Amino acid sequence: MSTALAPTIPPTHPAVVTTAPRAPLATLTVPTVPPGPGQVLIHVLWTSSTPLDLHQADGGLLITHPALMGSSYGGVVAQLGPEQPRDHLRVGDKVFGFTFRGDEEKCHQTYMTTDWYMVSKLPEGVRMEEAVAVSVNLVTAFHTLTADFGLELPWPVPAGENRERDTPIVVWGAASSVGNYAVQVLRHWGFENVVAVARAKHHEYLKELGAKVCFDYTDGDVVEKVLRYVGEGKEGKPRVPYVLDCIGSLEGTLKKIAELAERGTKVAIMLPVIVKHATEKEAPVYEMDVNKVLPGAWKEGVELKGTRTHFYLQNEFFKDHLQSEIVPALLEQGVIKPNKLKIVEGKTMLERAENARQLLRSQAVSGEKLVWRVADE
Numbered sequence: 101m102s103t104a105l106a107p108t109i110p111p112t113h114p115a116v117v118t119t120a121p122r123a124p125l126a127t128l129t130v131p132t133v134p135p136g137p138g139q140v141l142i143h144v145l146w147t148s149s150t151p152l153d154l155h156q157a158d159g160g161l162l163i164t165h166p167a168l169m170g171s172s173y174g175g176v177v178a179q180l181g182p183e184q185p186r187d188h189l190r191v192g193d194k195v196f197g198f199t200f201r202g203d204e205e206k207c208h209q210t211y212m213t214t215d216w217y218m219v220s221k222l223p224e225g226v227r228m229e230e231a232v233a234v235s236v237n238l239v240t241a242f243h244t245l246t247a248d249f250g251l252e253l254p255w256p257v258p259a260g261e262n263r264e265r266d267t268p269i270v271v272w273g274a275a276s277s278v279g280n281y282a283v284q285v286l287r288h289w290g291f292e293n294v295v296a297v298a299r300a301k302h303h304e305y306l307k308e309l310g311a312k313v314c315f316d317y318t319d320g321d322v323v324e325k326v327l328r329y330v331g332e333g334k335e336g337k338p339r340v341p342y343v344l345d346c347i348g349s350l351e352g353t354l355k356k357i358a359e360l361a362e363r364g365t366k367v368a369i370m371l372p373v374i375v376k377h378a379t380e381k382e383a384p385v386y387e388m389d390v391n392k393v394l395p396g397a398w399k400e401g402v403e404l405k406g407t408r409t410h411f412y413l414q415n416e417f418f419k420d421h422l423q424s425e426i427v428p429a430l431l432e433q434g435v436i437k438p439n440k441l442k443i444v445e446g447k448t449m450l451e452r453a454e455n456a457r458q459l460l461r462s463q464a465v466s467g468e469k470l471v472w473r474v475a476d477e
């Protein structure tokens with residue numbers, strides 16, 4: 101059963117789309133999709149641009165052109181479909197979230213339609229532009245730590261000590277958006293031995309977020325320093341049981357992590373592996389199979405996992421609770437600090453999207469999230 105659009109809602113609206121690999125983005129007029137049972141129609145006011153937008157626009161990763169883009173939104177509930185399983189949303193509510201399935205829930209458009217469980221209510225005291233910087237990679241942190249590492253993140257957080265309190269967990273590329281949220285989630289769930297690897301300028305902030313110790317990846321001997329810090333492995337376990345590669349760059353991260361990992365180390369790698377970064381002149385090269393990169397470089401028994409957060413809904417508990425309940429609660433309680441923001445300016449939605457793409461392409465993003473206004477009104 102689908103509903104008709106409320107009379108105040110435009111039947112069509114603008115969306116930013118890719119046109120061809122590395123070609124300028126364009127604006128397309130697309131239909132506004134009425135919300136079906138359990139769905140929510142949202143007027144999108146803010147979004148963020150993430151590396152995935154660049155991987156898609158420049159590298160055509162997992163899309164065919166023209167493609168709608170954008171996976172984080174902040175906006176206002178414009179219409180509710182029938183049969184809402186929870187009575188927690190009203191027309192006019194300020195909301196935010198992470199979506200990634202069909203065109204109707206892409207976020208670089210002024211209206212989007214999604215399911216109730218992909219919607220978080222904006223807590224009092226949190227700005228919408230801060231919230232759009234949160235969901236994609238906070239959900240990524242939950243998904244990776246549980247699905248790829250098998251760690252437990254029970255909700256609500258139980259009282260008492262975490263059995264893995266002292267286990268070293270290396271977060272490589274911790275200054276990234278993914279890294280910032282992983283460090284904060286680990287701290288909140290009682291993992292106290294988080295080893296963050298990032299440029300020195302981020303170290304103080306990462307300690308505030310929950311890192312116990314930080315190392316600089318630009319140091320030639322960073323791997324030795326990490327190994328010296330962790331010492332001997334306990335009870336036959338590897339010295340570093342978990343490495344979260346928040347970047348997935350063949351040259352930038354994986355070659356060093358391959359030196360660090362040993363039998364039994366679980367290495368979770370953000371896909372795609374970036375074999376060659378996009379530049380002004382050249383197309384990027386990506387690889388989705390972690391077992392195909394650096395053959396021969398990994399020690400026997402290292403467990404490589406390619407992270408794909410787009411599968412997080414397979415966890416039924418996270419599907420029903422993560423965005424509708426846990427993410428807004430953590431923000432409201434101040435447990436999670438949003439990424440630092442860089443507001444991308446431009447006269448139109450298209451110009452702002454294009455400016456954000458240029459910043460991503462030139463690798464100008466350091467410890468900040470690119471956030472921009474979608475609808476002008």
Ligand SMILES: NC(=O)c1ccc[n+]([C@@H]2O[C@H](COP(=O)([O-])OP(=O)(O)OC[C@H]3O[C@@H](n4cnc5c(N)ncnc54)[C@H](OP(=O)(O)O)[C@@H]3O)[C@@H](O)[C@H]2O)c1
Nearest residue numbers: 151152273275276277278299352370371407408409466467
């Ligand atoms: N497959 C999935 O489920 C999934 C989910 C989320 C993200 N991702 C992918 O994960 C990657 C990161 O996403 P993001 O949004 O977190 O990116 P981001 O915040 O834009 O990343 C920028 C940060 O990356 C750090 N960085 C760059 N090269 C590095 C290197 N060689 N070593 C250590 N740090 C380095 C920089 O740190 P410094 O300032 O210290 O240089 C910079 O602060 C992207 O490729 C994205 O597509 C995948």
